[in-house]
Amino acid sequence: xxxxxxxxxxxxxDPAGALADVASLVADGEDVVVVHxxxxxxxxxxxxxxxxxxxxxxxxxxxxxxxxEATMEVFEMAFGHLNTQLVAGLQSEGVDAVGLNxxxxxxxxxxxxxxxxxxxxxxxxxxxxxxxxxxxxxxxDLLESLLSDGYTPVxxxxxxxxxxxxxxxxxxxxxxxxxxxxxxxxxxxxxLTDVEGVFADADDPSTLIESVETAEExxxxxxxxxxxxxxxxxxxxEALTGGAxxxxxxxxxxxxxxTSALEGSGTHMHASAVxxxxx
Numbered sequence: 001x002x003x004x005x006x007x008x009x010x011x012x013x014d015p016a017g018a019l020a021d022v023a024s025l026v027a028d029g030e031d032v033v034v035v036h037x038x039x040x041x042x043x044x045x046x047x048x049x050x051x052x053x054x055x056x057x058x059x060x061x062x063x064x065x066x067x068x069e070a071t072m073e074v075f076e077m078a079f080g081h082l083n084t085q086l087v088a089g090l091q092s093e094g095v096d097a098v099g100l101n102x103x104x105x106x107x108x109x110x111x112x113x114x115x116x117x118x119x120x121x122x123x124x125x126x127x128x129x130x131x132x133x134x135x136x137x138x139x140x141d142l143l144e145s146l147l148s149d150g151y152t153p154v155x156x157x158x159x160x161x162x163x164x165x166x167x168x169x170x171x172x173x174x175x176x177x178x179x180x181x182x183x184x185x186x187x188x189x190x191x192l193t194d195v196e197g198v199f200a201d202a203d204d205p206s207t208l209i210e211s212v213e214t215a216e217e218x219x220x221x222x223x224x225x226x227x228x229x230x231x232x233x234x235x236x237x238e239a240l241t242g243g244a245x246x247x248x249x250x251x252x253x254x255x256x257x258x259t260s261a262l263e264g265s266g267t268h269m270h271a272s273a274v275x276x277x278x279x
Contacts, residue, residue: 004035005022005258006035006175006191008192008193008194009037009038009041013194015036017256018252018257022095033185035154036156038078042074044078054066056118056119057119059119072171090154096150098146100155101169102158102172103169105142107139108159108180109138109139110161111136111161112163115130116130133159133171155177158170175232175235179235179244182242182244182247188245188262189247189248191232193250196266197248214273240274241274246268247268247269249267
């Protein structure tokens with residue numbers, strides 16, 4: 001079994017438990033790919049540099065960062081730092097980790113979106129100058145080569161954006177990056193975050209949705225997922241329709257967070273739910 005683990009970049013997430021758990025899985029012979037986010041680190045770095053982060057809303061209601069050229073430079077800086085720290089943390093746990101970004105070997109490749117559709121003051125507009133992209137291809141051979149040689153890849157955005165034949169680093173969502181990798185490797189996807197899973201009532205942890213196996217349950221899940229969790233559910237759908245057999249949203253700060261997720265904690269979403277939904 002291959003497991004793709006996305007460690008969230010939220011301030012409330014402590015990656016130490018996840019790194020120790022990765023070491024246990026690797027020691028047991030499991031193939032593990034780690035993917036990480038870093039939105040909080042990007043915002044903190046922008047603030048230190050006196051740059052105000054700008055968030056925009058798409059016509060579909062998704063809120064994301066507008067990445068201009070200056071923000072993209074900070075993005076590369078922040079994610080590079082986080083990647084090195086996670087690789088060092090895994091090395092300290094005895095894991096032979098290798099850090100990658102999506103540009104390396106065109107790990108994450110697709111077209112650059114130089115302009116994005118946004119909603120401002122209730123009106124749809126086109127914003128140009130964006131440095132983001134849509135993943136269309138994952139270099140699974142690169143990951144499988146590393147895994148077969150005993151290395152544990154630690155991957156993150158930016159991705160390799162194709163801008164009329166020129167490859168430039170561009171922003172892409174870390175959850176969707178993990179989803180694309182899990183789909184390519186037919187892996188189990190685990191998205192670790194700062195809550196226990198998806199709640200039917202976002203303000204009530206006792207309403208945890210434990211399992212999603214049918215189209216009806218998937219519809220209920222989508223209705224319940226709000227804000228950042230909505231983006232995670234969108235990423236999960238891409239993973240499950242692309243080839244991943246199962247995806248889990250679970251608490252990064254739990255004891256042995258990955259092992260406990262594999263054993264049943266968190267919200268488990270199965271390919272059958274999206275297959276039914278798309279029939």
